[in-house]
Amino acid sequence: QVQLVESGGGLVQAGGSLRLSCAASGRAFSTYTMGWFRQAPGKEREFVAAISWTGTSTRYQDSVKGRFTISRDNAKNTVYLQMNSLKREDTAVYFCACDHSFTALTSGSAGSWGQGTQVTVSS
Numbered sequence: 270q271v272q273l274v275e276s277g278g279g280l281v282q283a284g285g286s287l288r289l290s291c292a293a294s295g296r297a298f299s300t301y302t303m304g305w306f307r308q309a310p311g312k313e314r315e316f317v318a319a320i321s322w323t324g325t326s327t328r329y330q331d332s333v334k335g336r337f338t339i340s341r342d343n344a345k346n347t348v349y350l351q352m353n354s355l356k357r358e359d360t361a362v363y364f365c366a367c368d369h370s371f372t373a374l375t376s377g378s379a380g381s382w383g384q385g386t387q388v389t390v391s392s
Contacts, residue, residue, distance in 0.1 A: 270295055270381065271293050271294070271295040271296075271298065271301065271367055271380075271381045272293065272294045272295055272381070273291055273292070273293050273365045273366070273367065273381055273382065273383035274291065274292050274293075274294075274365075274383055274384070275289060275290070275291050275363065275364065275365045275383045275384065275385060275386040276289070276290050276291075276292070276386060277289040277290050277386060278363060278386030278387045278388045279387075279388070279389070280389045280391060281355055281388070281389070281390055281391070282390070282391055282392075283355060283356055283357055283390055283391065283392050284354060284355065285355050285390075286351070286352060286353045286354075286355065287352045287355065287388060288349055288350070288351050288352070289305070289349065289350040289352065289363055289365075289386060289388070290347055290348075290349055291303070291305075291347065291348045291349075291350075291365030291383060292345075292346060292347050293346045293347070293348070293367065294346070298343060298346040298367075299322055299343040300322050300369065301322055301367040301368065301369060302319060302320070302321055302322055302367065302368055302369065302370065302371045302374045303319065303320050303322075303339075303341055303348040303365070303366070303367050303374075304316070304317070304318060304319035304320070304339075304365070304366045304367070304368075304374045304375065304379065305317040305318050305319075305339065305348075305350045305363055305364065305365060305366070306363070306364045306366055306377070307359075307361035307362065307363045307364065307388075308361055308362050308364070308385075309358075309360060309361040309362075312361075314364065314377065315330065316330055316375055316376075316377060317329070317330050317333055317337065317350070317363070318330065318333065318337055318338075318339040318350060319339065319371065319374055319375050320339045320340065320341050320348065321371055324340070324341050324343075326371070327339055328371075328375055332358075333352075333359075336352065336353050336354045336355075337350060337351065337352050337353070338350070338351040338353075339351075348365065350363070352388070355388075355390045356390060357390050357391070357392055358390075359388060359390050360388060360389050360390045361387075361388060362385040362386065362387050362388075363385060363386055363387075363388055364382055364383055364384075364385045365382070365383040366379035366381065366382050366383070367379060367380065367381050368380045368381070
């Protein structure tokens with residue numbers, strides 16, 4: 270079992286940037302696909318980005334392509350989400366997730382989830 274703890278959320282003005290971090294504890298972090306999801310008030314949780322265990326494959330939701338970048342540092346057991354050109358519609362609780370299956374994770378069926386970190390974008 271992998272425990273995930275997100276950090277880096279906060280309040281930022283539209284057009285600004287934030288970097289989220291997700292620290293993982295437990296064994297074999299480097300073998301997991303890692304990803305980020307978000308849930309806005311009154312909406313269902315949605316996929317944002319994912320990165321393969323090697324770091325060579327990534328996938329993004331269309332609305333964040335070109336603005337968000339997912340990366341990982343296996344030596345630090347950490348995955349990051351760099352968010353640039355933030356918009357009000359990016360306001361949500363952001364969750365880190367992991368799974369051995371890239372397909373399972375990107376479909377929302379990840380095996381482990383963090384508690385989430387709030388990102389609020391003001392106009």
